Amino acid sequence: MSDATKMPESSKKPDKLQEIEEATIRFAGDSGDGIQLTGMQFTRTTAIAGNDLSTLPDYPAEIRAPAGTLPGISGFQIHFGGGDILTPGDAPDVLVAMNPAALKGNLKDLKPGGFLIVNTDSFTPQNLAKAACAADPLKDGSLSGYRVLRVELSRLTGLALQGLDLTKVQAERSKNFFALGMMYWLFDRPLDPTLRWIAEKFKKSAVLVEANQRALKAGNAYAETTEIFNAHYTVKKAALSPGIYRNITGNEAAALGMVAASVLSGIELWYGSYPITPASDVLHELSKHKNFGVRTFQAEDEIAAIGSAIGASFGGKLGATGTSGPGLALKSEAIGYAVMLELPLVILDVQRSGPSTGMPTKTEQADLLQALYGRHGECPVPVLASATPADCFGMVLEAFRIAVKYMTPVVLLSDGYLANGSEPWRIPGMGELPRFSRPPIPSADRFKPYARDSETLARPWVSPGNAGYEHRIGGIEKADVTGNVSYDPDNHERMTRLRAAKVAQVAREIPKSQIQGPSSGKLLVVGWGSTYGSITQAVRRCQAQGLSVSSLHLRYLNPLPPDLGEILGCFERVLVPEINLGQLVKMIRSRYLVDAKGFNCVRGQPLKAADVEEAVEDILNNGGARG
Amino acid sequence: MAETIPSTPAGAPAKPVLARKDFVSDQMVRWCPGCGDYAILATVQKLLPSLGLSRENHVFISGIGCSSRFPYYMNTFGMHTIHGRAPTFATGLKASRPELMVWVVTGDGDGLSIGGNHLIHALRRNVDLKILLFNNKIYGLTKGQTSPTSEVGKKTKSTPFGSVDYPINPLSLALAAEATFVARAIDTDLASLGHVLERAARHKGSSFVEILQNCIVFNDGAWADVSEKSTREEHNLFLEHGKPMIFGKDKNKGLRLKGLDPEIVEFDSGKPPADLLVHDEKAPSTALAHLLANIGRPDFPVPQGVFRAVERPTLEDLIEGQVAAARQARPADLTALLRGAEGETWVVS
Numbered sequence: 005m006s007d008a009t010k011m012p013e014s015s016k017k018p019d020k021l022q023e024i025e026e027a028t029i030r031f032a033g034d035s036g037d038g039i040q041l042t043g044m045q046f047t048r049t050t051a052i053a054g055n056d057l058s059t060l061p062d063y064p065a066e067i068r069a070p071a072g073t074l075p076g077i078s079g080f081q082i083h084f085g086g087g088d089i090l091t092p093g094d095a096p097d098v099l100v101a102m103n104p105a106a107l108k109g110n111l112k113d114l115k116p117g118g119f120l121i122v123n124t125d126s127f128t129p130q131n132l133a134k135a136a137c138a139a140d141p142l143k144d145g146s147l148s149g150y151r152v153l154r155v156e157l158s159r160l161t162g163l164a165l166q167g168l169d170l171t172k173v174q175a176e177r178s179k180n181f182f183a184l185g186m187m188y189w190l191f192d193r194p195l196d197p198t199l200r201w202i203a204e205k206f207k208k209s210a211v212l213v214e215a216n217q218r219a220l221k222a223g224n225a226y227a228e229t230t231e232i233f234n235a236h237y238t239v240k241k242a243a244l245s246p247g248i249y250r251n252i253t254g255n256e257a258a259a260l261g262m263v264a265a266s267v268l269s270g271i272e273l274w275y276g277s278y279p280i281t282p283a284s285d286v287l288h289e290l291s292k293h294k295n296f297g298v299r300t301f302q303a304e305d306e307i308a309a310i311g312s313a314i315g316a317s318f319g320g321k322l323g324a325t326g327t328s329g330p331g332l333a334l335k336s337e338a339i340g341y342a343v344m345l346e347l348p349l350v351i352l353d354v355q356r357s358g359p360s361t362g363m364p365t366k367t368e369q370a371d372l373l374q375a376l377y378g379r380h381g382e383c384p385v386p387v388l389a390s391a392t393p394a395d396c397f398g399m400v401l402e403a404f405r406i407a408v409k410y411m412t413p414v415v416l417l418s419d420g421y422l423a424n425g426s427e428p429w430r431i432p433g434m435g436e437l438p439r440f441s442r443p444p445i446p447s448a449d450r451f452k453p454y455a456r457d458s459e460t461l462a463r464p465w466v467s468p469g470n471a472g473y474e475h476r477i478g479g480i481e482k483a484d485v486t487g488n489v490s491y492d493p494d495n496h497e498r499m500t501r502l503r504a505a506k507v508a509q510v511a512r513e514i515p516k517s518q519i520q521g522p523s524s525g526k527l528l529v530v531g532w533g534s535t536y537g538s539i540t541q542a543v544r545r546c547q548a549q550g551l552s553v554s555s556l557h558l559r560y561l562n563p564l565p566p567d568l569g570e571i572l573g574c575f576e577r578v579l580v581p582e583i584n585l586g587q588l589v590k591m592i593r594s595r596y597l598v599d600a601k602g603f604n605c606v607r608g609q610p611l612k613a614a615d616v617e618e619a620v621e622d623i624l625n626n627g628g629a630r631g
Numbered sequence: 632m633a634e635t636i637p638s639t640p641a642g643a644p645a646k647p648v649l650a651r652k653d654f655v656s657d658q659m660v661r662w663c664p665g666c667g668d669y670a671i672l673a674t675v676q677k678l679l680p681s682l683g684l685s686r687e688n689h690v691f692i693s694g695i696g697c698s699s700r701f702p703y704y705m706n707t708f709g710m711h712t713i714h715g716r717a718p719t720f721a722t723g724l725k726a727s728r729p730e731l732m733v734w735v736v737t738g739d740g741d742g743l744s745i746g747g748n749h750l751i752h753a754l755r756r757n758v759d760l761k762i763l764l765f766n767n768k769i770y771g772l773t774k775g776q777t778s779p780t781s782e783v784g785k786k787t788k789s790t791p792f793g794s795v796d797y798p799i800n801p802l803s804l805a806l807a808a809e810a811t812f813v814a815r816a817i818d819t820d821l822a823s824l825g826h827v828l829e830r831a832a833r834h835k836g837s838s839f840v841e842i843l844q845n846c847i848v849f850n851d852g853a854w855a856d857v858s859e860k861s862t863r864e865e866h867n868l869f870l871e872h873g874k875p876m877i878f879g880k881d882k883n884k885g886l887r888l889k890g891l892d893p894e895i896v897e898f899d900s901g902k903p904p905a906d907l908l909v910h911d912e913k914a915p916s917t918a919l920a921h922l923l924a925n926i927g928r929p930d931f932p933v934p935q936g937v938f939r940a941v942e943r944p945t946l947e948d949l950i951e952g953q954v955a956a957a958r959q960a961r962p963a964d965l966t967a968l969l970r971g972a973e974g975e976t977w978v979v980s
Binding site: 048052054084115200241264265277293294297299301303307308310314316317318320321337338341433434467469471473474476478480 | 686689692713716728749754958965976
């Protein structure tokens with residue numbers, strides 16, 4: 005919620021439903037507490053209830069860090085409402101803290117006056133010590149600025165499950181459903197979707213179905229009958245455009261986009277990948293869809309993953325690989341090879357905090373320059389970036405379309421936030437999806453491996469098995485047209501420029517840039533990738549204040565949109581917010597000789613809309629003195 | 632033994648009979664005069680017509696090194712790839728286009744040093760690749776550095792005081808990866824090289840062939856002890872499945888076990904003792920093949936021929952099996968896929 009009036013402290017009767025525009029809630033607990041599952045259930049129910057939403061799962065890299073400690077905290081934030089929800093929310097209105105560590109690690113983000121639901125049973129001396137709390141925050145007055153609801157979650161869950169054949173420890177595991185039941189009452193959500201989900205998920209154990217369903221209902225009844233909240237809230241359905249919707253994460257959308265690319269082009273997909281956070285879910289998802297002729301291959305390493313995809317592409321298949329920054333680094337020689345071969349290939353980079361192992365489960369946008377320039381030699385490839393989780397679907401399709409049409413590897417940038425974050429997605433009808441196909445090949449007697457299409461400059465894609473087209477390709481410089489080995493200086497110059505010109509040709513097809521706001525003014529905020537939501541929200545708020553600011557979001561990073569230079573020239577100042585130390589801003593400054601300023605955060609978290617808003621205000625009111 | 636070569640479908644017009652020249656490309660061969668690679672190239676070009684598969688269905692894939700120029704000289708499809716990674720490209724191609732016959736040409740540096748990881752994984756997956764590793768115990772293309780098969784103490788440009796690295800035994804490595812076909816041949820022994828390559832080609836699954844190859848410029852004579860015609864019979868043991876292990880010009884020496892180790896026994900020609908080791912290339916265990924891989928000059932002859940030839944499902948057959956089963960179980964309905972599981976969607980009107 006953007007302002008405090010939306011969820012008022014109420015003196016009305018507690019059972020009175022109050023309508024609010026939007027809310028942000030965060031579940032936090034041990035990574036073994038089922039926090040992600042709880043958050044996903046709340047998300048699913050909220051999606052089905054018809055709200056717009058955006059989620060941010062935030063979990064540690066350790067599978068099970070020592071219970072009760074700060075490194076073991078797992079969080080899940082969801083922002084939902086009846087309007088256009090663009091971000092997972094800067095600060096939660098409600099925080100559910102399952103233990104002292106979760107409270108300590110998350111309290112600083114909770115809005116002043118926000119709801120804080122704590123599991124008091126977990127505030128034992130041992131747990132306080134594990135969370136390095138000098139004093140018990142439930143007793144030392146440090147929570148006085150919040151509406152604190154002290155709930156004996158463990159004991160109450162145990163009571164609700166009395167009579168079931170479960171140990172005390174087993175019974176306590178259902179406490180997340182008790183907390184979820186409370187949240188469902190607070191936000192007037194139906195229990196049915198989760199009750200049905202529990203029945204399916206735990207169908208192998210009748211006692212677990214009973215336990216979790218009972219805990220959910222008990223939490224819901226507890227919130228209602230004890231009047232622990234002094235109000236509860238309903239959120240209007242969002243005014244989404246008509247259609248069939250589902251909730252989707254960026255990784256799911258990317259995987260479905262790959263299957264769709266295969267169906268729409270009629271070319272089978274080969275996806276070679278090596279497990280790496282946060283990209284592995286794309287492999288997991290694709291491996292389920294062999295009925296579409298999808299072949300997935302868990303390679304022995306990142307290089308083998310891309311190698312297999314290039315081999316499949318030579319064989320006439322849609323070759324793709326997915327990875328994160330460290331893997332992209334390992335693949336760079338093979339990407340250069342694919343540039344030389346001029347074969348279609350899609351490389352999905354789900355960026356994470358770096359360098360090196362960095363913070364694998366945390367997001368960042370710092371691979372842009374690696375994607376653009378991280379190879380030896382003159383080695384241009386088209387680079388695209390998804391703006392939102394659902395946008396990964398369309399951008400994957402676009403990446404394949406370009407790869408096949410121009411016979412080139414294409415890098416598509418996603419990131420940890422897009423990968424695991426989710427939003428409602430209007431499922432496109434078959435007729436709305438772009439179709440593309442393998443370009444026709446010349447007759448065998450006219451075939452030259454490196455003869456080019458006059459429009460796209462693409463060479464013909466001819467795979468083994470075609471009689472009369474036998475030819476050899478390789479990483480050594482190719483003679484123009486014939487593709488034979490050539491060390492001729494003039495030929496190398498010509499081929500280097502041809503490869504660059506081919507990638508530059510893609511610009512002709514980039515749609516006209518959509519500026520949010522007036523097409524000229526004092527300030528243009530330019531972003532790319534997952535900062536789309538934060539920047540758009542911040543700029544809308546600034547526009548509502550009457551500031552002369554517009555925003556522009558880039559999905560094409562190489563080549564850049566042909567109208568970008570002209571647009572930049574229509575604004576006095578340019579601000580480029582990024583989750584890195586300034587990468588797009590370098591490109592804009594060098595390419596267009598514009599004095600663009602960066603706004604940069606590298607905290608492993610999505611950019612906060614409020615921070616962008618402040619940066620815009622600063623540049624417009626103080627000339628950017630702060631930055 | 633299962634055949635890997637696709638036969639002409641019944642009723643299809645007979646294909647023209649191909650000859651060696653049909654597999655010779657128009658590119659000038661640029662190996663050093665006297666290089667062992669020439670003999671291997673000629674043997675492969677001679678072999679291919681006999682396999683009955685047309686040119687467009689053969690793909691030669693190589694890494695980097697002298698041996699890796701091989702694809703340019705074959706009038707088939709080919710990929711000259713990046714250093715050490717040939718098995719990765721070959722795996723993606725073969726597993727997505729199982730009807731093709733995919734050859735990998737590599738060397739001791741390419742296949743055992745920078746590409747060692749890919750080699751063992753291709754072999755353990757049993758991808759139906761024909762992997763020819765030219766072993767000359769030296770880096771040739773980079774002009775004479777120690778290789779993973781160079782002997783300890785070998786003086787090269789990068790090891791002027793002698794190599795301190797213990798060498799890899801290529802066949803032991805392949806056997807440790809449970810390769811289903813493991814063989815060795817000498818570049819200049821054309822008859823047995825041709826025989827081994829044909830066996831490799833007809834094997835269904837990963838075939839690994841170590842070819843002892845002479846680098847005339849940087850490591851001339853590295854295999855002279857086994858390749859010289861005058862001593863070939865004495866210094867090599869030519870393996871034959873089901874036959875006792877007998878060698879020597881007069882066929883008067885054999886191998887038998889003493890405890891867990893082999894020993895040489897001499898006998899009157901034509902009267903071998905009953906306890907000689909009998910070669911079994913189909914043994915499920917790799918023990919005998921390991922024993923043979925681990926012996927060599929000067930104490931023993933160098934075994935040549937097929938060490939191991941067993942059957943195991945190939946990667947591409949297993950993948951195709953899963954794809955076929957999935958297709959039978961569920962239609963490829965994109966609309967249904969995009970909508971996801973039941974109960975997960977809602978309608979906005």
